[in-house]
Amino acid sequence: QVKQIEKRDSVLTSKNQIDRLTRPGSSYFNLNPFEVLQMDPEATDEEIKKRFRQLSILVHPDKNQDDADRAQKAFEAVDKAYKLLLDQEQKKRALDVIQAGKEYVEHTVKEKKKQLKKDGKPPAVEEDDPEVFKQAVYKQTMKLFAELEIKRKEREAKEMHERYEQ
Known part of the structure; x- marks a missing residue:
């Protein structure tokens, strides 16, 4: 402690x-x-x-x-x-991204276990360890935030380009 x-x-x-x-x-x-x-x-x-x-x-x-x-x-x-x-709307968006990251990792773990079971192996994966799972969610969430930011910047650049051409 x-x-x-x-x-x-x-x-x-x-x-x-x-x-x-x-x-x-x-x-x-x-x-x-x-x-x-x-x-x-x-x-x-x-x-x-x-x-x-x-x-x-x-x-x-x-x-x-x-x-x-x-x-x-x-x-x-x-x-x-x-x-x-x-900003409650922005906060909700951030929470949605975090939730999506968690759901993605949960789905991936489920698929890994299904494949292991199908192969006749014990369905134990490293994400069974809560720390490893938490780290996987952290990484996936960071990727999602990054992808959204890249899309936002691309959209912004496109809008600027369209305004410039008018």
């Missing part, structure tokens, strides 16, 4: 959070607002607000003047995630 608390609290340092929110690939990692705020999708609006306050203080550029540029990027990611989750 103490180790878990220490591990959780060690993440709550300005440097760790700025590193996490500006790491390579962060433009995709940061598409999931729950991931940015390190919140469970079932979190209440009050819990989300509390977490936003906590993180925004940690990564605020004024509090991290030795690393102001990265702190600014981290702060913007936290702010964007919070604003997105305040």
Whole structure:
């Protein structure tokens, strides 16, 4: 129990959070607002607000003047995630993407087990381990958020191109 608390609290340092929110690939990692705020999708609006306050203080550029540029990027990611989750329609979209990721992994696991059974093998898969399952859902969810963002950018570029041609 103490180790878990220490591990959780060690993440709550300005440097760790700025590193996490500006790491390579962060433009995709940061598409999931729950991931940015390190919140469970079932979190209440009050819990989300509390977490936003906590993180925004940690990564605020004024509090991290030795690393102001990265702190600014981290702060913007936290702010964007919070604003997105305040909008109930946007929050529902994010929850739908997370649910789709989970359902995809569940379906894949079911198919793997079916194939193993068909092959006369024991239907045990690595995703039976809750941590492995959770990681698979995390990866699939990240892929879905990334695909949606790519489609959004393509749509935006197409609209800009059409406007330009008029």
